[in-house]
Amino acid sequence: MESLDPRINRLKSKAEWDEEIQKSAMDQFETYEVFIQIRENRPYEHVGIMHAPNEEMALIFGKEQYSRRYTCTGIFVVRTDHVKITAFSENEENIYEHMDLNGIQDGGESFEIFHLKKRGKQHIHVGKVEAGDYEGALSVSANLYNIGTPVYNVWVVKTSDILSIPPEDKMIWDTLPEKKFRDAMAYKAGDKIKEFKERNQK
Amino acid sequence: MYGGGNVFETIKSVEIADEDPIKLYEFEERIDRGEKIEPRDWMPDLYRKQLIRMIEQHAHSEIIGALPEGTWITRAPGFRRKMALMAKVQDEVGHAQLLYSAAETLGKPREQMIIDLINGKSKYSNIFNYPAFTWADCSFISWLVDAGAIVNQLANAKGSYGPYCRALERICAEESFHLKYGHHCVIHLATGSPIQRKMMQEAVNRWWPPMMHFFGPADKISIHSETLMRWKVKMASNDAMRQQFLDMYVPKIWELGLTIPDPKMKKNEETGKWEYTEPDWEEFKRVINGDGPCNKERLAVRRIAEERGAWVRRALLNKKAEYVQPLA
Numbered sequence: 001m002e003s004l005d006p007r008i009n010r011l012k013s014k015a016e017w018d019e020e021i022q023k024s025a026m027d028q029f030e031t032y033e034v035f036i037q038i039r040e041n042r043p044y045e046h047v048g049i050m051h052a053p054n055e056e057m058a059l060i061f062g063k064e065q066y067s068r069r070y071t072c073t074g075i076f077v078v079r080t081d082h083v084k085i086t087a088f089s090e091n092e093e094n095i096y097e098h099m100d101l102n103g104i105q106d107g108g109e110s111f112e113i114f115h116l117k118k119r120g121k122q123h124i125h126v127g128k129v130e131a132g133d134y135e136g137a138l139s140v141s142a143n144l145y146n147i148g149t150p151v152y153n154v155w156v157v158k159t160s161d162i163l164s165i166p167p168e169d170k171m172i173w174d175t176l177p178e179k180k181f182r183d184a185m186a187y188k189a190g191d192k193i194k195e196f197k198e199r200n201q202k
Numbered sequence: 203m204y205g206g207g208n209v210f211e212t213i214k215s216v217e218i219a220d221e222d223p224i225k226l227y228e229f230e231e232r233i234d235r236g237e238k239i240e241p242r243d244w245m246p247d248l249y250r251k252q253l254i255r256m257i258e259q260h261a262h263s264e265i266i267g268a269l270p271e272g273t274w275i276t277r278a279p280g281f282r283r284k285m286a287l288m289a290k291v292q293d294e295v296g297h298a299q300l301l302y303s304a305a306e307t308l309g310k311p312r313e314q315m316i317i318d319l320i321n322g323k324s325k326y327s328n329i330f331n332y333p334a335f336t337w338a339d340c341s342f343i344s345w346l347v348d349a350g351a352i353v354n355q356l357a358n359a360k361g362s363y364g365p366y367c368r369a370l371e372r373i374c375a376e377e378s379f380h381l382k383y384g385h386h387c388v389i390h391l392a393t394g395s396p397i398q399r400k401m402m403q404e405a406v407n408r409w410w411p412p413m414m415h416f417f418g419p420a421d422k423i424s425i426h427s428e429t430l431m432r433w434k435v436k437m438a439s440n441d442a443m444r445q446q447f448l449d450m451y452v453p454k455i456w457e458l459g460l461t462i463p464d465p466k467m468k469k470n471e472e473t474g475k476w477e478y479t480e481p482d483w484e485e486f487k488r489v490i491n492g493d494g495p496c497n498k499e500r501l502a503v504r505r506i507a508e509e510r511g512a513w514v515r516r517a518l519l520n521k522k523a524e525y526v527q528p529l530a
Contacts, residue, residue: 014506026523088243119238181285182286184381193389196458
């Protein structure tokens with residue numbers, strides 16, 4: 001059968017190879033964790049990952065992937081190996097109660113804290129702390145943010161490792177109102193079916 | 203979009219017997235309580251392997267599924283259809299990315315999955331090995347193949363693996379536009395001129411057999427498949443999903459004055475089940491194993507894309523970077 005794909009039938013591209021394809025594990029780069037703010041004044045929430053060669057590209061790809069259909073008001077990206085994670089707690093236990101909180105609390109570095117409070121859901125940003133190292137950041141966080149229902153898992157990220165879109169570029173999130181063709185609502189056809197049935201009954 | 207129809211290969215039950223019984227018991231308890239399993243949690247080897255295979259096949263199906271529709275973008279009738287189809291194809295590729303990411307959290311790097319796809323070692327939904335000759339074929343895919351995929355995805359979204367469920371939640375939200383758009387395209391043709399009606403009917407005739415294959419052959423009842431159901435990897439039998447699809451969509455097809463090329467197709471009012479001619483499973487096996495009308499060109503197009511983009515990726519590569527498994 002002749003191909004219907006223009007890359008094959010018009011560009012006459014090669015369609016068969018003798019050797020198998022080879023790729024290195026890093027062919028599509030490192031991974032970045034992406035966080036999205038759905039609306040103003042809402043916390044940033046983890047949404048997934050992106051593969052990218054650097055954080056600027058991760059931000060652009062992340063914006064395309066995670067805000068293409070449903071817009072948002074902010075995005076964070078951070079390289080996966082810059083996220084420090086605690087163990088997961090079991091059942092209804094709070095992970096803060098199972099930590100050795102003896103890191104360096106003094107020191108001028110700023111860290112962002114993310115909590116998992118609903119199993120099966122995403123990590124949510126709870127706030128910023130100042131500390132000397134990652135463990136210290138957890139100790140400060142245990143005093144500041146360990147409130148309410150149990151925290152099952154914590155992620156800690158240095159503020160300086162996060163790339164986000166600055167407030168002065170906020171208009172990047174203003175989407176075009178005429179993109180209605182991407183909404184299910186734009187495809188009502190009940191009248192057409194009704195009219196068709198009436199026509200057939202005559 | 204995706205079809206079930208994933209054939210769950212039997213992995214020897216010895217593997218389950220090798221697992222730590224206490225950890226296995228706790229794992230099953232968690233699933234029974236409705237808890238989600240996360241990437242760093244303990245899980246049986248069989249669970250990990252089957253999930254990687256399933257999510258990976260799903261991701262490949264999104265990428266390959268974008269090909270028959272993608273080639274119709276330039277020929278779609280009118281600017282409005284072109285824009286909608288472009289947005290839909292873009293969504294499908296986005297879905298593949300979400301799914302590759304979810305599979306990656308289980309320990310298989312994305313590049314390895316892409317290598318396995320291109321080298322023909324990994325499967326994707328069999329229906330995309332068939333050609334879309336006309337705009338009506340493309341409309342059939344947008345409406346009914348997506349509808350089948352949604353039946354499957356809504357079931358899987360209730361599964362036990364956290365990252366897969368989260369990806370599916372996003373995917374299902376986006377699919378609602380695809381389904382409505384596809385239905386709109388089919389209604390337009392089916393209620394149109396005699397030529398349009400004829401074109402639509404011919405597309406239904408061509409696509410019905412692969413559509414019946416879509417959910418895969420009836421599951422073999424085995425300890426293996428029972429285990430996967432208990433672990434909430436497989437959420438419904440292939441037959442149950444096929445029944446659900448027929449129940450939702452056959453009346454909608456008939457309502458448009460179209461016929462289904464199977465004289466036996468009818469709902470048995472007593473049992474509530476749809477009756478049909480048993481699909482040709484020999485054909486299904488033949489095509490899934492590489493001998494379908496489009497298998498070669500689908501993989502060739504992927505390989506061309508890989509090879510043409512390689513120099514850009516090489517130029518951007520940070521040599522010091524090391525692979526790290528993503529978090530969630």
